Amino acid sequence: MQDTATGHSFSAEAFELPPQQTRLQELWAQLRKNRLALAGLVIFVVFFVVAVVGMLLTTGTSPRLDPSLVRLEEKLRPPLSRAKLEDLAPEEIPPLGRYLLGTDELGRDVFARMLQGAWVSLTVGFVAVGIAVIIGVILGGLSGYYGENPVRLGQVAIVFLLFLGVVNWSILPSGLPIVLVIASIGLAVIMVLQRKKQSQGPLAFMDAQLLSVDILITGLIDIMLCFPSFFLILTVVALLPASIYNIMIVIGLTSWMGAARFVRAEFLSLREQDFVTAARALGVSDWRIIFRHMVPNAIAPVLVSATIGIAGAILTEAGLSFLGFGVPPPHATWGNILSDGKNYLFDAPWLTFIPGIAILVVVLSFNLFGEGLRDILNPKLRERH
Amino acid sequence: MSAFLARSFVQKMVTLFFIMVISFAVVHLAPGEPSQVDPLNPKFTKEMVERFRQQFHLDKPLHEQFVLFYRDLFAGKTVSWKDGAPVLGKLFERFLNSLPLFIVGTLITWTLSFPVGIQAAIRRGGGYDRTTTFLAYLLISIPGFFFAYMLIIFVVNTFQVPVIGMRTFGLSGAGVVTRMMDRVWHLLLPSILGATGGIAILSRYVRSQMLEVENQDYVRTARAKGLPDEQVHYKHALRNALLPFVTMFGLVLPGLIGGAVIIEYIFSWPGIGRLAYEAILARDYPIIITVNFISAILVLVGTFLSDLLYMVVDPRIKL
Numbered sequence: 013m014q015d016t017a018t019g020h021s022f023s024a025e026a027f028e029l030p031p032q033q034t035r036l037q038e039l040w041a042q043l044r045k046n047r048l049a050l051a052g053l054v055i056f057v058v059f060f061v062v063a064v065v066g067m068l069l070t071t072g073t074s075p076r077l078d079p080s081l082v083r084l085e086e087k088l089r090p091p092l093s094r095a096k097l098e099d100l101a102p103e104e105i106p107p108l109g110r111y112l113l114g115t116d117e118l119g120r121d122v123f124a125r126m127l128q129g130a131w132v133s134l135t136v137g138f139v140a141v142g143i144a145v146i147i148g149v150i151l152g153g154l155s156g157y158y159g160e161n162p163v164r165l166g167q168v169a170i171v172f173l174l175f176l177g178v179v180n181w182s183i184l185p186s187g188l189p190i191v192l193v194i195a196s197i198g199l200a201v202i203m204v205l206q207r208k209k210q211s212q213g214p215l216a217f218m219d220a221q222l223l224s225v226d227i228l229i230t231g232l233i234d235i236m237l238c239f240p241s242f243f244l245i246l247t248v249v250a251l252l253p254a255s256i257y258n259i260m261i262v263i264g265l266t267s268w269m270g271a272a273r274f275v276r277a278e279f280l281s282l283r284e285q286d287f288v289t290a291a292r293a294l295g296v297s298d299w300r301i302i303f304r305h306m307v308p309n310a311i312a313p314v315l316v317s318a319t320i321g322i323a324g325a326i327l328t329e330a331g332l333s334f335l336g337f338g339v340p341p342p343h344a345t346w347g348n349i350l351s352d353g354k355n356y357l358f359d360a361p362w363l364t365f366i367p368g369i370a371i372l373v374v375v376l377s378f379n380l381f382g383e384g385l386r387d388i389l390n391p392k393l394r395e396r397h
Numbered sequence: 398m399s400a401f402l403a404r405s406f407v408q409k410m411v412t413l414f415f416i417m418v419i420s421f422a423v424v425h426l427a428p429g430e431p432s433q434v435d436p437l438n439p440k441f442t443k444e445m446v447e448r449f450r451q452q453f454h455l456d457k458p459l460h461e462q463f464v465l466f467y468r469d470l471f472a473g474k475t476v477s478w479k480d481g482a483p484v485l486g487k488l489f490e491r492f493l494n495s496l497p498l499f500i501v502g503t504l505i506t507w508t509l510s511f512p513v514g515i516q517a518a519i520r521r522g523g524g525y526d527r528t529t530t531f532l533a534y535l536l537i538s539i540p541g542f543f544f545a546y547m548l549i550i551f552v553v554n555t556f557q558v559p560v561i562g563m564r565t566f567g568l569s570g571a572g573v574v575t576r577m578m579d580r581v582w583h584l585l586l587p588s589i590l591g592a593t594g595g596i597a598i599l600s601r602y603v604r605s606q607m608l609e610v611e612n613q614d615y616v617r618t619a620r621a622k623g624l625p626d627e628q629v630h631y632k633h634a635l636r637n638a639l640l641p642f643v644t645m646f647g648l649v650l651p652g653l654i655g656g657a658v659i660i661e662y663i664f665s666w667p668g669i670g671r672l673a674y675e676a677i678l679a680r681d682y683p684i685i686i687t688v689n690f691i692s693a694i695l696v697l698v699g700t701f702l703s704d705l706l707y708m709v710v711d712p713r714i715k716l
Contacts, residue, residue, distance in 0.1 A: 380534055
């Protein structure tokens, strides 16, 4: 103000802006103030490194640390105990000659098993939440952006036929699913042609309008929210063949509702804003408006819920493994190490405590980081402190 | 009001239909057959398998099975594949076992969360607030089964009492007091475990509600005119902060059935969660579908109740 009054206003230094900060630098500065969130991030990075290194060390034909190597004479040794070198073959000797985290009831090295389990927890957490976020962003985006547009009978028929085809194929691969899929593609082509020519073909009734997109998708969200999620996941995982991919997919398919709701709410307000109108006026395609212009603006709350979702997915996987429905046995996960160890609760408590504390610390770090991120990304809360 | 009721009813009916479809489809679309009709099972002759398939309509196409299943369910005639006992009767019997867990757990949750949350909000930013915040995160993050074993080790080592199961066997000759105490000990741990997650979430929610109200103008006015702190917090702020929680009574309903699978498994508690777990192991489809179906209905009823309660409690809301 003073500069303008004294006439220096046009000199370069008067217009000097505060040092440029990118969005990331700003976030980092905020994060450093929130000590719990920072601790969460640090633990998460350590966990990530441990999981990747663990995966590298425990896989392959002759792994550096073999998590499934049975040494019956060395069973239930407490943590840090020395291996009996004279009884073991050279390839059975653990690194450093000690069992860092003890051995289990079959004499398997708990340290190696924990490393192997870390990778399982990491991938289940990220892939399951990745699936959930993708479904959530797509469905939430559709319902927020196209809300009032009607769904046509033909569109429902296409999706229904495709769905039937896929389900049929997954049960018994035969000729029928192919017919169904071809029928659905054919119907799609006919509908597009019909729309272009504005003509009344024999399938004109397929253009009948049913519901609005919004009602359809919010209805789907409401239905999914009614089910008890852990029991539903348990049912599906138990009935499907045991595999880690099934667990990821099932957890992902049953936990996208939160992300969808967030994106929908954000989209409802975003689509009324000027930059979207401008993009539309420029003739930008809907697809590009949604994914280039609107999703980046709506993603913050989704990221927060995804971080917390990873914590939930890791807990769910551990719970499933604990009940015996997780990854098939020779492979170690934190849940099934604990589940095996519970029979030796009083003789070998480390078999319960090591995986339990590991799960607790990792889940806690994701929760703390997620909550910190929520505070940082929410400008309203920032002023209060 | 009646328009809202009617609209809500129609909506819930449509949702209910899809819930029926999904509960049914999830089980029947999975690959593999229930063990009793598995042709590879040597215990079953071909005729037995055929009879079984006919008895439970498994020879019919899926959509007919769907109609038949729900017709039987609503008529109360559905039977478990495992032992032929009526599903609803079995569920009710197990429900009675789960009920004490649910009641004690809910009581612990609600009586602990409110004082903790309110105190945290009043002393915002202080040591108490930070400690309870961290504890809440800790309780949300701890795997239930791990916490269960920690508590079991602690209680068994400290108090030398048995905690697994609903009661200790062979106590029937003992006095009334001994038996009562035995029941209480067995009930305590699973109830506390069932309440942990609830305490953490609810106390955080109470805190944020309270904070929101404490920032309102009328609270500042109350303070400005010199009312004692007690009266400001508990009379002006708390009463308004309580509004949303009245509606949560409706949302407690679903907890009656779901959510206790792991705890009941650990404590060998013969409740609904354990029944469901056993049904999954035995591929007892009628029970699996019914449990999923009933708990989804409870969610529907719960949300409906909470909408109604909101309307009754808060005159500003017109539906």
